[in-house]
Amino acid sequence: xxxxxxxxxxxxxxxxxxxxxxxxxxxxxxxxxxxxxxxxxxxxxxxxxxxxxxxxxxxxxxxxxxxxxxxxxxxxxxxxxxxxxxxxxxxxxxxxxxxxxxxxxxxxxxxxxxxxxxxxxxxxxxxxxxxxxxxxxxxxxxxxxxxxxxxxxxxxxxxxxxxxxxxxxxxxxxxxxxxxxxxxxxxxxxxxxxxxxxxxxxxxxxxxxxxxxxxxxxxxxxxxxxxxxxxxxxxxxxxxxxxxxxxxxxxxxxxxxxxxxxxxxxxxxxxxxxxxxxxxxxxxxxxxxx
Ligand code: PXG
Numbered sequence: 566x567x568x569x570x571x572x573x574x575x576x577x578x579x580x581x582x583x584x585x586x587x588x589x590x591x592x593x594x595x596x597x598x599x600x601x602x603x604x605x606x607x608x609x610x611x612x613x614x615x616x617x618x619x620x621x622x623x624x625x626x627x628x629x630x631x632x633x634x635x636x637x638x639x640x641x642x643x644x645x646x647x648x649x650x651x652x653x654x655x656x657x658x659x660x661x662x663x664x665x666x667x668x669x670x671x672x673x674x675x676x677x678x679x680x681x682x683x684x685x686x687x688x689x690x691x692x693x694x695x696x697x698x699x700x701x702x703x704x705x706x707x708x709x710x711x712x713x714x715x716x717x718x719x720x721x722x723x724x725x726x727x728x729x730x731x732x733x734x735x736x737x738x739x740x741x742x743x744x745x746x747x748x749x750x751x752x753x754x755x756x757x758x759x760x761x762x763x764x765x766x767x768x769x770x771x772x773x774x775x776x777x778x779x780x781x782x783x784x785x786x787x788x789x790x791x792x793x794x795x796x797x798x799x800x801x802x803x804x805x806x807x808x809x810x811x812x813x814x815x816x817x818x819x820x821x822x823x824x825x826x827x828x829x830x831x832x833x834x835x836x837x838x839x840x841x842x843x844x845x846x847x848x849x850x851x852x853x854x855x
Contacts, residue, residue: 569641569677572629580676587670588657592717594673595619597654598811599638601679604648605850607811608774609635615772616654619713627656628672635851641677642853651682651812657716684750684813685734693819693831696748696808698797699727699736703746703769711746711769721749735808737800737821740769745795751808751816752776755800756834761788762803764795775809775842782841788834797822805832814846815839 568580588594599612613634620627627634638652654677661670685694701724704711709720721738728736728749737753740746746769747753754776755762761783766772780790800806804827806818815838817831 566678566680567641567644569637569675571672571675572637574641574644580678582657582674582676583660585660585662586657586674587659587661587667588655588674588716590661590663591658591665592715592719593623593667593670594655594657594716595623595625596656596714596716597652598682599652599654600811600846601642601647601650601652601853602846602850604853606638606642606652606853607846607850608778609638609851611774611777612654612811613638615714615774616656619715620656622710622713623715624667625656625658625673627675629675634675637675637677639851639853641679645679647679648853650679653678653680655716682812684810685816689734689816691831693817693829694735695733695820696735696737696818697728697731697733697822699724699731699738701727701738703738703740705741706767706769712766712772714771725749735816735818737797738769739797743796744768745797745800746770747773748808751810751813753795753800753818754779754807754809755795755803756788756805756832757803759787759789761790761834761838762795762799763790763792765792768794773809775811775814778842778845779809779815779838782845783838786837786841788838801826803827805834807835807838815842 566577567574597616657674659670704720752773801824806826
């Protein structure tokens with residue numbers, strides 16, 4: 566496997582970064598997780614834009630343009646001859662000293678890995694998954710803003726550990742006001758009648774690209790999309806629930822905190838949205854081989 570590292574395609578075993586890189590020492594950096602389907606990178610322009618927004622928020626200047634980054638992602642898929650894959654884009658603050666100061670860091674390191682990913686077992690997609698609400702609250706936007714896809718994911722990892730302790734793979738995280746923010750690595754949706762409900766981004770969620778795509782196709786599917794503050798009561802009493810992410814795609818949720826959601830099986834609304842989403846992923850995107 567070839568990895569893109571600072572402008573060069575290097576063999577996997579040579580794709581290494583310094584122990585003095587602040588990405589490692591402090592989680593100082595940003596990342597993206599992107600999918601390619603059938604020879605096209607899905608929503609690549611949007612993912613790269615989000616990477617640069619995350620970088621802007623942490624005052625990190627990425628040493629290449631967005632156009633160059635788009636080309637580098639496509640090239641990484643191409644040299645590895647990949648048509649369907651998961652792409653991890655990482656930009657670290659770079660090599661610095663044993664002190665927090667980002668001023669002492671050299672050039673940011675740019676890493677692109679294209680490989681496979683499977684987050685959840687297949688039966689979650691057919692039967693639905695069970696999730697719980699966890700005690701760790703989502704970061705307040707005045708701490709590490711949840712919109713920043715940073716290399717410091719401990720807020721989410723702590724919640725994931727709590728989910729695992731409860732015997733499940735994903736968890737609802739509430740914000741400091743007690744409203745539903747999102748899950749540890751996914752955005753959350755509810756269906757109630759003809760309404761498709763998702764917490765507003767201001768509730769403390771990542772500006773999910775899959776979330777955006779679901780909203781895009783939901784209108785086509787005849788849903789009214791609303792973004793109110795959501796409580797656990799709203800989740801328990803929804804007709805359907807599902808989570809979204811680039812790696813996971815759309816996963817039906819059939820149990821939350823021991824309460825069955827709707828009929829306790831993946832619903833018709835979910836199936837319709839999954840179908841529309843799959844059509845979008847297979848018919849759009851930046852071509853890899855031309
Ligand atoms: N919320 C959070 C906190 C995320 O990390 C999403 C929502 C979904 O966003 P997109 O843009 O992908 O629709 C994410 C992204 C993992 C893993 O290993 C999870 C994500 C990304 C990369 C890896 O669990 N989730």
